[in-house]
Amino acid sequence: MTRNVFALTGAGISAESGLGTFRDTDGAWARFDPMRLATPEGFAADPVLVHEFYNHRRRDALAAAPNPAHAALARLETELAERGGRLFLCTQNIDDLHEREGSRHVVHMHGELLRARCTACGTEAVWHDDLTVETPCPHCGRSGGMRPDVVWFGEMPKHLDTIDEALAEADLFVAVGTSGAVYPAAGYVAQARAFGIPTLALNLEAADNAGMFEATRLGRASETVPAFVEEVLGERR
Ligand code: NAD
Numbered sequence: 001m002t003r004n005v006f007a008l009t010g011a012g013i014s015a016e017s018g019l020g021t022f023r024d025t026d027g028a029w030a031r032f033d034p035m036r037l038a039t040p041e042g043f044a045a046d047p048v049l050v051h052e053f054y055n056h057r058r059r060d061a062l063a064a065a066p067n068p069a070h071a072a073l074a075r076l077e078t079e080l081a082e083r084g085g086r087l088f089l090c091t092q093n094i095d096d097l098h099e100r101e102g103s104r105h106v107v108h109m110h111g112e113l114l115r116a117r118c119t120a121c122g123t124e125a126v127w128h129d130d131l132t133v134e135t136p137c138p139h140c141g142r143s144g145g146m147r148p149d150v151v152w153f154g155e156m157p158k159h160l161d162t163i164d165e166a167l168a169e170a171d172l173f174v175a176v177g178t179s180g181a182v183y184p185a186a187g188y189v190a191q192a193r194a195f196g197i198p199t200l201a202l203n204l205e206a207a208d209n210a211g212m213f214e215a216t217r218l219g220r221a222s223e224t225v226p227a228f229v230e231e232v233l234g235e236r237r
């Protein structure tokens with residue numbers, strides 16, 4: 001019986017909410033150069049451009065609505081908890097669609113669009129507005145140092161220890177809408193296999209690391225995730 005589920009989500013779970021994925025041919029990175037937009041060096045070279053990119057993405061995320069895949073994972077969290085189990089929800093997404101659909105504990109390993117950080121004093125704050133090179137830090141007052149609190153290429157993802165602990169305690173690993181191209185997240189399936197737990201991928205197209213999963217179901221997340229949640233919860237009735 002499944003009690004502790006580890007779910008890893010990626011851009012594909014938010015695709016049907018209208019937020020573009022990265023690697024798909026029409027994804028964000030096909031149109032924009034990640035080295036200019038999502039690295040500390042790119043930000044240093046052209047902060048105006050990088051702020052514009054994230055301001056657009058923040059506005060898009062605020063305007064987007066969660067879809068049935070987000071809802072199903074929120075339900076899974078609640079119902080597993082009622083039965084003494086747990087859903088550990090680890091997302092690579094920087095949008096807040098999981099939270100808005102009711103997920104209470106979401107680990108954002110690549111940071112959050114709706115948070116900003118001051119590179120001068122380290123203050124972090126909830127942030128729903130545009131950021132510019134003029135934006136003053138709410139704590140130290142300095143301008144020019146505010147940046148989105150997202151993880152760029154070359155930076156360390158967040159909460160890695162918590163994630164490793166949760167993987168070690170899980171008895172089922174499921175990955176949703178992620179291409180398996182960016183590490184360390186792409187390696188979690190291998191860790192799960194090493195712990196001997198079942199591994200399942202729910203994706204539109206086979207991921208780069210598809211061969212690592214015991215099972216793959218191809219389809220839209222809005223259909224495959226609710227079906228998966230029904231199965232997991234049905235198992236325990
Ligand atoms: P991705 O765009 O790489 O992959 C999206 C996945 O979702 C694909 O496997 C696709 O088949 C699937 N998908 C698309 N629509 C779907 C739907 N409706 N239902 C189910 N699945 C669907 O996104 P990712 O895996 O989240 O990317 C991981 C991380 O990579 C991101 O968090 C980002 O930080 C980072 N990134 C890397 C690069 C790079 O160029 N190296 C670029 C951008 C982002």
Ligand code: ZN
Pocket residue numbers: 118119120121122123137138139140141142
């Ligand atoms: Zn500051």
